[in-house]
Amino acid sequence: MNEAKNNKELVAAGHEFARLMSSDTPIIDMAKMVTQLAERLDCTTVALREKTKQCDTLAADNVARADIIGRLVWQYSASGIGPVKNSLNPASALLHDALEVLRHPATVAAVNELKAQGVEIAATTYHPLVVTGGSDDPQENGLCIREDLLSFARKLRTGEAI
Template sequence: MTDNNKHLVRVGHEFAAAMSDDTPIITIAKMVTELASALDVQTARSDALAAKLNDVCAENAAINKFIKDDCWIWDDKSEEYFDAADCMPEPPATDAWVNEQRATGATQVETNLRACYEEFPESSRDIVDECIQIAASTAAQLRGNQV
């Protein structure tokens, strides 16, 4: 569960726990506002992810159709089949999604190295610094579609 979802669940539980006959209405209103704001954020995130998923599904459907129907094309002039791989549809949404997953992994490596930096021997910290920079650079390149 993401941190945002954990926060949303926590706020919901706090809201439920705070509900009693002597809870000031202003406290309840603030909690409802915070919960509604968190729900709005998660809804927007969910909608964005659903749109990306739809794009990826459409691309994959086009690729599957290509493989099934168009992979080999009959050439009337030469009276033979040729491989139509050069005509295969481009999958930019799929590539972007895969790159984001890779970038998330690189960012997690960077975060983990930073979190335990002090645990490394001082003699190794230059190497750890370089690894942190490589992970950060890799994530930035992937997010910029530069692989």
């Protein structure tokens, strides 16, 4: 088997090999295919982990920038400056541009994803014996609150919650 196959070619070869495999297929050929697929999966998994870390870092940076821009927008708006596209007043033009940056869908999605992750952490670490009303059964209250938190996390991801 060719060592220089890309992922797509290797996956296709694996599917074809599985389709053609029979009880007459030598075990060594099966082992070679499984080894190649496992090695490529290991490499892909490592690369995916690294990209995920990079995306998480970039998303966190973006959230921090969005927070700063949001505070800048609030300060300018509170001082009576209005957003005006291509204004001769630099503060009005900057306020307009800042508001546009805050509305970028990728930024909104990244912020919502991080919020949803935080809500999920709260839900999974929630101690069900903490009762905040509802039923007299603490376990039931804990499960209801946990489900509400998980539902809220799903709504954040879809953009239904703010």
